[in-house]
Amino acid sequence: LxxxxxxxxxxxxxxxxxxxxxxxxxxxxxxxxxxxxxxxxxxxxxxxxxxxxxxxxxxxxxxxxxxxxxxxxxxxxxxxxxxxxxxxxxxxxxxxxxxxxxxxxSRHNSSYWKGLPYYGFGPSAHSFNGNDVRKWNLNNNALYAKNILNNEPCAVSETLSSSEKWNEFVMISIRTIEGISIERSEREFGRNLTENLLQESRQWISGGKMLNTKNCLVLTDEGKLFADGIAASLFA
The missing domain is CATH 3.30.750 (Transcription Regulator spoIIAA)
Structure with a gap:
């Protein structure tokens, strides 16, 4: 083997x-x-x-x-x-x-799930500043190398809106064993979004697909079967 x-x-x-x-x-x-x-x-x-x-x-x-x-x-x-x-x-x-x-x-992938900044080097690689700017390098090897040699841009970037940042926070956090931190939600996104999160999560808690434990919303095993749909229901 x-x-x-x-x-x-x-x-x-x-x-x-x-x-x-x-x-x-x-x-x-x-x-x-x-x-x-x-x-x-x-x-x-x-x-x-x-x-x-x-x-x-x-x-x-x-x-x-x-x-x-x-x-x-x-x-x-x-x-x-x-x-x-x-x-x-x-x-x-x-x-x-x-x-x-x-x-x-995995230390590498854990950076993604925690929303930490990371740098990507080489064609197609992605980078994130840990806040609201994401970049991805050109996926054409020859063009990527040519632009570097000519001191021309070799990446495209986007700035995430407040709702996109929230949705990404929910989508990534809900997949982890730690779940969605209520404290972090209120600290980084404010009371209104957090109250809506708690309100929308009640249906999943009562249905046995989510738990509110240690001030975090965590999926049960059954909930993990519906993770994408549950996350979408909590989006802004």
Missing amino acids: CIDDISSAGFENFSVDLIYGSPLLSDDELIKNLEVIVGKKVPHISCYALTVEPKTILDHQIKKRLSQNVSSEKQSRQFLLVMDHLRNAGYEHYEISNFALPGFR
């Missing part, structure tokens, strides 16, 4: 991507994959539901009825299996798609 090669080469900090919800992946096969990952003591795991992209081979096969389509019910069931299995094995479910053994959270 590649995992064995990585470990034998001396790497102690690495990550594995796991795709679930594939039409051909049974629950038993998924559990076997998880058992291999846990048995190898992989320190970090990113888990994603299969997405059928347009004009791919799988998309073509589904349209021609040569393959089963993706089932949302199956994806939900398998995500619950993943969460249960990895948590029981000692992994921290610190972001909706990411699990880590203690001390092995």
